[in-house]
Amino acid sequence: MANRAYNFNAGPAALPLEVLQQAQEEIVDYGGIGMSIMEISHRSKQYEQINDETQQLVKELLELPSGYKVLFLQGGASTQFAMVPMNLLAPGRKGAYVLSGSWADKAYKEAKLFGDTYAAAASKEEGPLNLPSLDEIQLPEDAAYLHITSNETIAGTQYTTFPQTGSVPLIGDMSSDILSHRFDASLFSLIYAGAQKNLGPSGVTLVIVREDLVKESPKTIPTMLRYDTYVKNNSLYNTPPVYSVYMMNLVLKWIQRNGGIDAMEKMNREKTALIYDAIDNSGGFYEGMAVKQDRSIMNITFKLQSDELEKKFIEESAANGFVGLKGHRSVGHLRASTYNAVPYESCKALADFMADFQRRNG
Structure with a gap:
């Protein structure tokens, strides 16, 4: 299309033209059912198929081993800044954070509201924008997890390799670079990503989590902020962001088709x-x-x-x-x-x- 802008927005961001065109064709009548995907029940077989297929596409593209669950949540990565410590930061333990820039700092500050935190490494304040090297990361003995932000959209810095944390769960905010390069997803116990940069439109947040990590979330957490709520209900406990998941499905298929x-x-x-x-x-x-x-x-x-x-x-x-x-x-x-x-x-x-x-x- 000759009139398409050169879109370099940081998010919401560019979507593949062929995905937009397919969505345009299907917006009034999805799969010959006489309704838009936005109009049907999230309990319908049509949406359940999209829900299950989109989970499978994520697993295939990231080559996830068994034991991981793919979840579709709402609230963006900013809600995950809170959900991670709410669910995983037990009393007497520390949430360790690599402070690599603005978004890592936001996650760190949010975690402070829920328990003890620890700066495992931090970017240099002077000179060009930078990342702490993986060698600089120091984990406390009582670490509940290590949180790392893979790509800092504001600074323009990115990790493409990740630390080996042994028995300490590695948590990754990959909102702005998931599926952009190959990495070993099995290093992570939990990955989260707002969709509006590389996965689709805003409205859905992808969470990939090791099932044993969140088998039982703390009972004091509200239902909608518990990971086990989504694990047990296949992300269908309440009405999901149906259209955003559908669009993610199309984007994942586009990535798959293109290699x-x-x-x-x-x-x-x-x-x-x-x-x-x-x-x-x-x-x-x-x-x-x-x-x-x-x-x-x-x-x-x-x-x-x-x-x-x-x-x-x-x-x-x-x-x-x-x-x-x-x-x-x-x-x-x-x-x-x-x-x-x-x-x-x-x-x-x-x-x-x-x-x-x-x-x-x-």
Whole structure:
């Protein structure tokens, strides 16, 4: 479609065009039933099929071993910041957190409301945006779990390998990079991800959890905030976000059709290299904000030499069909979010625009 914007929004973010077109075709009449998927009961066989199939797609794409349950919750990753310690932080234990940026900090602060916490490692405050190295992580003896944020959307930093934590459960917030690259999911006891970056539209939160970890949640927790409620009821205890799960189903099938995680990673590295090369080869006109070894393939943060140039860049890029390039309000500058569904062509167009802007303003 010629009138599609170059969408670099950080979330809600780009969705695959063919997924949107299929959803458009099915929005009034799903599967010949004469109703939209949004109109039918979540107890119907049609929705139960979507629910079960979407769980299976997650398991297949991540190559999950037996013993894991795939759940569909609501409330976004921000609710998981609370649910994790509510369910897993027992009295006398500490919730250990790797403080890698804004989102990890939010999870850490929320956990403090429920029990003892411990900063297992933290990013350096001075210099370029960075991640603590895995070697820096120090676990207390009484750790209930270790929480790590795989990708910091605001900083533009990303872990692609993860620590071996032995008997201490490893918890991962993978909201902004799940299914973008291959990793060993079996290292984790629990993974959570808001859908609106790499999985689908907002409204559903994916939780992948080892069943033995949440076999029985503490009885003092409200029903809707207990993991075992969703495990026992196959995510159908109450009305789920039906349309968001349906859209996730379509996105997962799109990933599968297009070669799975390995193909996504290959394309992500190729398309983000276009933009990083435009930054690195600019002779200082553009400057990357994250240290090179920690750079994300999902969120590219960069800046120019003055506020005036950045304002002009944002205005001219918007006039040329680019959306979402203004950096997060907490750090400013510029950011291009290049999730799975952002096409190679969009990244090529941005790299070309950056080169042209430099020629005219350098």
